[in-house]
Amino acid sequence: MEYFLKYQQVILRTLGVLLLLIGFVVHFWTVPQKGVSKNDRAVANLARMEASIQSSTSTKKSKSKPDSSKFLKELKGQQKKQMEYLTILLMLLGIGSLGYSFFKKKEEIK
Secondary structure (H helix, E strand, C coil): CHHHHHCHHHHHHHHHHHHHHHHHHHHHHHCCCCCCCHHHHHHHHHHHHHHHHHHHCCCCCCCCCCCCHHHHHHHHHHHHHHHHHHHHHHHHHHHHHHHHHCCCCCCCCC
16 A cells, blocks of 8 residues: 555556557547448348349248348447447546646645
């Protein structure tokens, strides 16, 4: 405890800079890239092939698959919001820790 009190400013400043850095790195890591990824292209190609197969074999009756695209869109939207909230929280904690380290502490008179 004595070590923490002795180096409190250095620890808080280091923690603040570290949290800010992590927040920015996570934010820019999760920002979507421009263009279409290989996975998106593969999903589009698969959907196109399934549609062409269904149209050619329309005489056969088959069970329709449940549509999970709405669920996946909502899941991806929730994950995106959670990452945004996490990065905002990390940045706020970093700013708070960094700002708190610059306030002068009142000296106790013994």
